[in-house]
Amino acid sequence: MKLSYRTPASLRPDSETRDSRRFSGLDGLRGIAVSVVLVFHFFPQVLPGGFVGVDVFFVISGFLITGLLVDEYARSRRISLRRFWSRRVRRLVPPLVPLVLLCCTVAWMLGGDVLVGLGWQVLGAVTFGYNWVSIAGSASYFSATSPELFRNLWSLAVEEQFYLVWPFALLAVLLIRSARIRLAVVCTFGLLSLLWMGFLFHPGSDPTRVYYGSDTHSFGLFAGAALALLLRHPNGLGAPTRNANAGAARTGPAGFTRFASRLASPARLRPWLGLAALLGIGAAAAWLPAAGPLAYRGGLAAISLLSCVVIWAAVRGARFGRWLDTPVLRWIGERSYGIYLWHWPLFVLAGVAWPAAGVEVHLLVAAVAVLVAAASYRWLEQPVRRRGLRGGIRSLSGFATESWSRLAVVGVAAMVGLILVGGTTAAVVVAPAETSAQARITSGRHMLEAAQADRKREDAERKSDPTAAPAPVAPGDLISAVGDSVMLASAPELEDRFPGILIDAAVSRGMRAAPDILAAQAAAGTLRPVVVVGLGTNGPITTDELLAIEAAIGPDRKLVLVTAFADRDWTAGVNEALVGFAAHHRLVGIAGWHDAIAPHTDVLAGDNIHPGPTGGRIYADCIASALDWLAPQHPLHGRDPYRLGQDPVVLRPVS
Template identity: 55%
Template structure:
């Protein structure tokens, strides 16, 4: 996301880097600050108040189109004005524009994360490398980090879009200079449109319904169509030749009609963007197979209507939207790290009220940080360069200090204090990388469970040999409490494996990370076919997605009327958790052979014994998990004691 290149610190509109056919020379493009303000509102609301705008992530695509439009205009304008273009100077200007605001965000966020500790530090070294090299999107994909995941707090996640834009800025000037050699403007524009469509098609092809869309969302190859559409709009609004008099060829009557209808087209485009922000889900195929492309096209229409300088552009540039648009870069940078940090320290608890409180606190801090960055860092460096900005700041300190010797000492003290703060932030950032744990607390608990299962498997083999020898000798072996229980679960059950084994010796546990209820019928059917499915089946599969009635019906068909079932509900701060728990409660209430283990109610008063993700239990939490299963086990009508593990009486069974 890039902001404006301005020639003055304060202005209601964007500098005319791109001539619009109806905009006189010397005017500034209107509407872009307001459109940028709308975009940052959508993104911030999407992150801070997730239930409000499920499609607010489209704000990033609005930024992409604006960026492609402005950057292309700057390049072409310089090329037309001077007959040449220096990519080196362009890249230096981009760095001067983007880096000063980015550095304090990274240093402050990493230092605060180091002071807080925990999961927020995991993988931070790689993320810092991505931030420093503007390759955050590819680093995230290489480390299997999901944009849409909520399991681990990712401090600098929002830098992915900055990386996509910077990679575009690196390659686009070189490609554009080649395109400018094409003498036919129509062909030049067609080539840009073809590139945009190719990127959009590649996103659609790469998207797999039901899977995590991070790859196609983060990829510079799959998510550059917005930047290219903005670039194409910039080329479209360039003079196409002497006969056009600075505009596109159009009959006078058609031109008058177009001019008259332009504000209405712009208003309709903005209305379409708001509708997409409300109703376009981030995990829907519609978003990646045409939805985001449509958002980019609507943004281009809004830009076209706004830069003409008529009433639509003035409407977009209302004071609040213009204020946010001018500070949108800083607000975008600050809001996400602040949200992660506030969630770690704010004592708001869970639920809608806590989400609102956390969001409001983060919003206040982010707006204050963005305003400070814009006033004291971004604008001075943008207008005067780093050295000039430091000199101006020193002069201001001198003016407000006491006269004479005291003025000089206070000036030096202020500079020393500033240097000390920067040094502390550098030390804190370095420490955040050096002291970062290798795995999250949730991953550590899952590894503990995997080790418990591995040890139990070895012990089971040894016990099986002893039992075989005892049976050969005619000795009756003692049945353990868990010998009649087959457990199938997700990572929460896996983290509780050691405690389940202690509570129910002899239990068999098949648990895996990211497993959902849809996997249960196949797993249970395989165990039934192998003769290892026991009289009591324990299912803990509600953490990773909604529970479907068809899957529960399939489970009942597999286990048959002779077996009993315990279903464990879920405890996780995820959209589907409430629905899962309601579904399982109703399912168990309608069937005498099914009992609910209320893990959610049991763990709710003891969230401090969970990992940092608030989902996976440690040893104490695992004991609570096992106790909730024990309570449910006592409520079962009772499995037939004579039935051997794996016995099957499934013929003609139908779910009630």
């Protein structure tokens, strides 16, 4: 986020003039960061780690805000909280209001899943508490089942909560006379946040809590704050003194001053160190997994440190700063706040309006986001920042020279505002309780709970009456199925097609969970002769995981692997691994869900992943086809579970 204030003299690069108001290179770095985030959201397969762009913003914000506060304290030995928070409100709120009103109104006009939870999202947006509202509502940053309209506002909430608390903490830190201890205290704050993230993160679970939390994800802000304290000459932070030498003595040991001086000295190496750090950030954007332990146990902290190196090289070295501040990157960086605000809601709304949107629509949405952000920057953000709210409003109507024309402008603006407020209110009022995908998942969960209750009741009745006739044998009695939310949404149709099937399915489950589940069933004696596994939706898989599944079920059971269908960057790799594994193992077949549903996405729920009733029947048909394909090649002794008395859809394993 761009903040304009007079740069403290001790932080200016040598080539900077005394009236400069902008740190060299930071606008360009903002431009890079927001571009990386846009690519991550629009084309995740290109930059699967592009979420690191937000952490670059955190470091920039911590650096600039701390420098602003330190500069004020060095001048007046006080920090005006009222003036500080007023500047933050002027900077952040004006573009946020039209974003919320306009996008909510459009969502109301479109209807459907995009309205789910909209009231809580608006509450999180206007209170700058979106991250905690999402955590309380068990929302997932990494889920595609719910198209959250304002999901990107979580990072704005983290920054605003930091702005609310940090001035008080910094004031206490600045009372410490030793510059070295001041720096150590701020670094300790960041280290505690980092360690807390690593402690709360559990591999295999959804990491949204540790990613959204302002307690777990503030280390980047503290890293930027520490850099600001390190680069600023410590003389200006101590008590007033008569000369520089006395100030240095009272502020901290001379060794710290020499260290800060040495940090700025390698002028020739600075650009190359900055470039190397920038390349490191780019490598992370290309390869760092979003849900893996590497990101939350050191990866994001490394991004923060690399960002500090880039900022240091830019503000201390004019050449590297000029490299970053190319005209295009600087232009994007100055408007990065608006681009970040608008790109995600527009992306979500476009996905609702055009469910089968391709690359062309995504590029168009990105262009519209940039144009809207540019207009907001020119006619809303800049006037309000320079003249305040009232002055900004007057400047917007300044082109109207006559009083009647100004009145007309005000009238039209008021009418548009009332329409948008009405549309937003209507959107919140008519919002459904859950998405179509969630409704299907809930239906499947209720069916499984009812089936489990029926089995327990029948077992209890047979135990109480030993003379009772045995329960009739159903075709599905020989099948155990373990799956994710796609299987859970298809549970009613699976039960209808294979009466008596034993289904264990859960939301957000990955392949790594299957071996333990199947081993537990085998140990309990409940694992059946045929095992169906549908766990490719939520992440990449490995051959070792498939081998572990095969070992868990034993050598005599048949295994059916269901291919995955989802707009995820790992889907193709998952399906290749499944097909390749089946080709080299005699008792393994493939249920081709991906190829069967691809021409019929209209029968999926709004997230384009989970099946509706018709899609659930296609899912069951795929499994029936795989069983039919396995039957003549690998018959069981005695009863044949594959011939179910129906003619399944002819589907062969995907090739």
